[in-house]
Amino acid sequence: MNYTFKWSVLWTGQSGHWLLQGLLTTLELSALAWLLAVALGILSGALRTVQLPPLRWAATCYVEFFRNVPLLVWMFFWYFGVPPLLPRGVQDWVFNHGAEFWAGMLALGVYHGARISEVIRSGIQSIPRTQFEASVAIGLTTFQAYRLIILPVALRLIVPPATNESLNLLKNSSVALTISVAELTFQTRQIETYTAKAIEALTAGTLIYLVLCLSIATIMARVERRYAIPGLIARVGPAA
């Protein structure tokens, strides 16, 4: 192997600044997409368990279509496919306000929302049906039963698979580089382009991802222990 290492490229010039910017963009993109994904996931996951067929079907269509198509295709769809359908003025506004970031956010959030939905559904289904029946018997509406009884228990049950899925979202945010969102992988490539030092640049990017993922996993393991429901050892399986 004929390669001269020059690790100093990582802290000379603009590299450090680029890596930091990339990390911040990755975190911002992932955090916003995560909020969207959790909102969509809870809504559609809960709807898939209710007794109203039209709502259940709508949620099923959303989940089955969005989670079975590659994220990359959704990135291109939201970035290239959707804006031309918008009115001219809106289009100009969107392209002047970081369209690639918002398209990436939508792609990540909607795609992972469908995946989180499956996690939440399996959490809800692992709660005995009698809990719901008891809630209705004491006079709660369906909405109240979900909000006050079913969801709080389900959310505590699904901490491990939900953590897993959230880490997938964080890692998948790297796909946004294809629509030129300047996140961590994009900046790693940029350092490589400017310095021609591929191994150093990739090592830096890889280590940042590893540290990020491992620390989140460690924190969440604590959260899991803290919020585990005493007496329940049933593990909720991650569905897909």
Place this chain on the structure above:
Amino acid sequence: MDFSVIANNFRFLIVQGLIGIGPFIGGTLRLAMPAIVLGFALGIVVGLARLSATRWIRTPATMYVEFFRGVPLVMVIFWIWFIIPQLLRLPIPEYGVALTAFVIFEAAYFGEIVRAGVQSVSRGQVEAATALGLTATKTMAYVILPQALRNMVPSLVTQMIVLFKDTSLASIIGYVDLTKAAQIVNNREIKPFEIYIFIAVVYWLCTYSMSIVARRLERRAA
């Protein structure tokens, strides 16, 4: 909206992009199928290594799994893309780069499935096999793995679907799969909405039929 663009480019998208027959070396299926087979094969090795009683085998396997589950696939693809030509001192076609990256990356995930599958077989089976006089290798090959495979089927198919979708990332390094074919057509026709919705439906038909098979297998295994 004008879907005639799909009809005009149907051959290129499906025959070249999805299947891989045409002027370019490409094809989603041509990449996904060997990647699934080889990734699962390496996954069995990794999964069994993680269960090994010898620490020198177990620890590297655990590190392998933890490492690849902690980094994005895009990163791994770039690693292989830059490193292999450096190591071998010769240019590697995109197909080789993509296949290597997928096999190495997915083996970590398949390995976890294999490990969980083996651990789901009850301890009494090992004891019974040992009592019958089978060696450790024979116990694994004839008693544990056949039962473990049955338990693994649902999560295996799920992982295959994930891998199938992940092959779209090979387009980043220029491999002409379905996604890249769509980009090529779109550069000429500028009909992004129609084209990307169409390939979304094609991907969906492939993955959804895989998940229907999975559900059927699950019911039979139960």
